[in-house]
Amino acid sequence: MSQTPSKTLGKTIAEKILSAKSGADARAGDVVVCTLDHLMATDGSMPMTIDYFERMGAEEITNPERIVVALDHYSPAPNRQTATLHDQIREFCGPRNITVYKVGDGIGHQLALETGRALPGSLIIGADSHTVTCGGLNAFATGVGSSDLAAAMISGKIWLRVPETIHVELKGALTDRVHTKDVALALVGKLRADGAAYQALEFDGPAVKSMTVDDRALLANLSVEMGAKCGIFPSDEVTTSYLEERTAESGDPTGADSDAVYSRMVTLDLSGIAPQIAMPHRVDNVVPITDVDEVPIHMVYIGTCAGGRTSDLHEALEILRTGSGIASGTQAIFTPASRSILKDVSSDGSLAEFIGMGGIVQTAGCGSCCGTCGAIPGDGVNVISTANRNFKGRMGNANASIYLASPASCAAAALSGRITDPRDVT
Amino acid sequence: MSEIAIQGRARILGDDINTDYIISSRRKRDSLDPEVLRAYLLESLDPDFAASVKPGDLLVAGKNFGCGSAMEVAATVVIGAGIHAVLAKSFSRTYFRNAINNGLLPVICDTDQIAEGDTLSIHLNTEFNVRNESKNQELTADPLSPVVRSIVMAGGLVPCFREHGGFPAL
Ligand code: SF4
Numbered sequence: 253m254s255q256t257p258s259k260t261l262g263k264t265i266a267e268k269i270l271s272a273k274s275g276a277d278a279r280a281g282d283v284v285v286c287t288l289d290h291l292m293a294t295d296g297s298m299p300m301t302i303d304y305f306e307r308m309g310a311e312e313i314t315n316p317e318r319i320v321v322a323l324d325h326y327s328p329a330p331n332r333q334t335a336t337l338h339d340q341i342r343e344f345c346g347p348r349n350i351t352v353y354k355v356g357d358g359i360g361h362q363l364a365l366e367t368g369r370a371l372p373g374s375l376i377i378g379a380d381s382h383t384v385t386c387g388g389l390n391a392f393a394t395g396v397g398s399s400d401l402a403a404a405m406i407s408g409k410i411w412l413r414v415p416e417t418i419h420v421e422l423k424g425a426l427t428d429r430v431h432t433k434d435v436a437l438a439l440v441g442k443l444r445a446d447g448a449a450y451q452a453l454e455f456d457g458p459a460v461k462s463m464t465v466d467d468r469a470l471l472a473n474l475s476v477e478m479g480a481k482c483g484i485f486p487s488d489e490v491t492t493s494y495l496e497e498r499t500a501e502s503g504d505p506t507g508a509d510s511d512a513v514y515s516r517m518v519t520l521d522l523s524g525i526a527p528q529i530a531m532p533h534r535v536d537n538v539v540p541i542t543d544v545d546e547v548p549i550h551m552v553y554i555g556t557c558a559g560g561r562t563s564d565l566h567e568a569l570e571i572l573r574t575g576s577g578i579a580s581g582t583q584a585i586f587t588p589a590s591r592s593i594l595k596d597v598s599s600d601g602s603l604a605e606f607i608g609m610g611g612i613v614q615t616a617g618c619g620s621c622c623g624t625c626g627a628i629p630g631d632g633v634n635v636i637s638t639a640n641r642n643f644k645g646r647m648g649n650a651n652a653s654i655y656l657a658s659p660a661s662c663a664a665a666a667l668s669g670r671i672t673d674p675r676d677v678t
Numbered sequence: 679m680s681e682i683a684i685q686g687r688a689r690i691l692g693d694d695i696n697t698d699y700i701i702s703s704r705r706k707r708d709s710l711d712p713e714v715l716r717a718y719l720l721e722s723l724d725p726d727f728a729a730s731v732k733p734g735d736l737l738v739a740g741k742n743f744g745c746g747s748a749m750e751v752a753a754t755v756v757i758g759a760g761i762h763a764v765l766a767k768s769f770s771r772t773y774f775r776n777a778i779n780n781g782l783l784p785v786i787c788d789t790d791q792i793a794e795g796d797t798l799s800i801h802l803n804t805e806f807n808v809r810n811e812s813k814n815q816e817l818t819a820d821p822l823s824p825v826v827r828s829i830v831m832a833g834g835l836v837p838c839f840r841e842h843g844g845f846p847a848l
Contacts, residue, residue: 283825285845296703299710300750308839326707334707381748381772397750397776399835407844411825445694446742450771479742481771534694622703622747641746643698645722650702 262509264417265484266452269392269506273375280416280513285409289374290318290391292360293401296325296624297379299337300398302344305405313348314408320351320369322360327617329355330625358590358616359557361385364393365469366592368499372487373506377401377410382557382640384476388469389494390487390505392452395476415481416515418448421457424523429674431567431658432467433559433638435520436474437528441538442518449479451515454508456486459522465494466563473558474640477535527674529636530656533644541661541673551635552578552666553647554659555587555614556621559638562596564659569602571663571677578610579669584662585612585627587619623648636665680831682783682802684762685811686736690794691720695739696746697773699723701755703747710751712758719759733760736800738792740766743784744773753780763800765789765808765817778826781834786820802830 263271267278274284293301298321313319321341329335338355345352353363360378364370364386372390376383379401386393396410404410420439426432453475455468463471468485475483485491487505495502527541554560554568565586578584586606588594594616597603607613612627620626621639629635629652637647642654657665660674667677705718719728737743737756743766744752753776756764763783767790777784785800787808792798796812806819822830828846832838838846 283823296706296749300754303710304836307836310839310843325703331707333709379748379750381746395748395772397748397753397772397779399750399779400775403779403835403839403845406839409845411845413823445745446768446770449742449768479745479770622698624703624707641696641698643696643722643746645702645704646698648702648704650722 261513262511264452264512264514265454265506265508266392266415266417266482268508269373269375270412270414272373272504278414280414282414283411284414285411286375287409288318288377288404289371290364290369290376291401291404292364292376292378292380292383293321294325294360294380295321295323295334295337295341297398297401298341301379301402302340304399304402308402308406310406313350313405316349319405320353320360321345322353322357322363323355324359324617325622325624327355327615327625356591356615356617358588358593359618361557362589365389365465366498366590368495368501371495371501371503372491373504377404381476382473384480384482385469385473385557387472387475387482387484388465389491390485390503392482392484394482413450415450415452417452417454418516418518419514420453420455421517421519422455422459422522423457423519424459424521426522426525429660430525430527431660432463432470433658434525434528435522436471437530437538437656438525439520440474440477440530440536441528443478445477445534445536446479448475451480453478453480453483455483460485461488463490464563465490466561470558477640527658527661529661529671530642532642532653532655535641535656541657541671544671547634547671549582549636549665549670550633551629552582552584552662553620553635553637553639554662555585555589555619556639557589558640559659560587560589560593562593564638565597565602565606568659568663569605571660571674572609572666574677575667578666582666582669583612584610584666585614585620587614587626588616591616620647622646636662636671638662680803682830684783685797685799686734686762687732688738688792688794688796688798689731689735690792691737691739693740694742694745697744697749697752698746700744700752703749706749706751712754715751715755716758719755728759731759731761735761736798737761737764738789739764740789741768743769745770748772748776750776753777753782757782765792765798778829779835783830787817791815
């Protein structure tokens with residue numbers, strides 16, 4: 253028997269979505285041209301997209317109603333140059349009927365989830381690497397650069413190589429004070445920064461059922477830190493009820509065939525995962541928090557498209573409430589991933605509680621994530637953050653060190669002023 | 679264009695060079711002009727690197743070059759510095775696409791034997807021909823898929839769209 257997968261074998265979710273969007277029998281390794289359902293740019297990528305668009309010499313935009321721009325990286329604009337970029341974006345998009353979200357509406361990826369643009373079975377590209385977040389709602393969502401986005405705005409299409417798929421089975425239940433972020437970090441530590449390069453991660457297994465859309469979006473979000481083209485969850489009742497609250501659309505829920513061909517099978521037992529931490533300056537430099545020696549923490553950051561959701565602040569508060577306040581010499585900052593999250597945590601009292609404890613709140617958006625706006629750490633500062641990247645200089649200062657952890661671990665550090673296992677907080 | 683020929687001096691980098699290292703996101707706040715940004719090329723890794731780059735130099739990296747953010751300035755800044763090709767064991771998919779689209783040649787080959795300052799030559803017509811002239815060694819480069827090759831030969835996605843009014847026929 254031949255080792256090459258026969259054309260009669262089943263398909264992964266990625267192969268099925270790309271088959272549907274290209275009209276071809278898309279199999280891993282094929283190059284296909286696909287019609288796009290949703291296109292997203294940010295204020296970080298749209299200015300160059302406009303430049304490419306103009307240089308490509310096109311006048312028409314295909315399906316402008318499918319395109320949105322989030323003003324999230326400079327939210328609010330920290331200087332004259334970025335305020336000018338916002339103006340250019342509005343001037344370009346207005347007459348062309350492209351939606352531009354307001355400063356403070358939030359991060360593009362979060363808005364795609366909340367506004368019903370990320371639908372099961374849909375094909376999404378965004379000029380931002382964390383577009384993969386939308387895989388939490390069963391979309392094939394991947395990041396591209398500004399030039400690809402410009403070409404896609406003109407043609408309504410993109411060429412894609414159909415990725416091989418790694419099957420990630422999640423089983424067991426998380427133990428107390430262990431969070432989905434710990435699962436995500438454990439997976440990055442296992443697969444490493446290029447372990448899923450050019451491939452799709454397909455999440456599956458009995459533990460998926462009990463995961464919220466926030467949990468799924470977080471795991472999908474971190475998939476690009478392993479080099480993945482996308483991270484996709486199945487569509488189920490959790491997906492449906494999330495969408496029902498937000499949109500009349502239900503998309504085209506897409507599951508894998510039982511005889512689909514995978515490049516690798518990975519199993520994670522959630523019950524065996526302890527709180528994890530990614531040490532500076534690599535996302536895949538992951539160790540259990542119990543292995544970390546005394547590290548003073550000067551800045552605690554709860555935010556970004558990985559960790560700025562309502563559930564993240566709630567989880568942090570659960571730990572913060574047990575202590576007598578944020579340690580002196582440590583600042584704790586919350587940046588909601590969207591305006592609606594900000595509204596939720598305002599109306600449920602969480603925000604007032606956090607502010608009362610001495611916490612700082614920034615405008616919804618990317619905030620301090622990549623040093624483009626918001627608080628910037630000083631020299632020699634150690635930051636613990638719910639973000640997805642800790643590269644040297646990532647938050648705007650190459651002389652700071654960033655540790656990535658769960659909201660619970662971040663909160664535990666806020667109380668003690670040093671890296672602390674959240675299970676030790678009583 | 680039916681042929682690309684590049685020769686230059688190897689500048690060695692490590693594994694997993696992310697786009698924030700190539701150009702800090704923070705720098706984009708002030709300018710998107712590669713002529714301005716080139717002064718900050720790879721500054722988080724080595725503040726003296728940018729000043730040491732001579733036009734025509736080639737970047738030579740380990741695996742997963744260009745991981746992290748998909749920001750396209752990380753490709754245009756390299757071109758702005760006068761660098762026409764990057765050789766690496768592997769690229770992140772977003773960097774690979776951005777490089778191709780801007781006419782920066784991404785060459786996938788085993789870079790272990792290349793030393794700082796080696797003279798490398800790259801020829802591309804239907805196939806890649808990559809040589810380390812200093813060591814008199816041939817390097818085997820991964821072939822480009824037809825769609826990628828046609829964008830490369832057009833000089834990038836802008837000339838490709840201007841010429842064909844869209845993607846090259848697949
Ligand atoms: S929050 Fe950070 S990682 Fe997410 S889109 Fe914004 S800059 Fe990128």
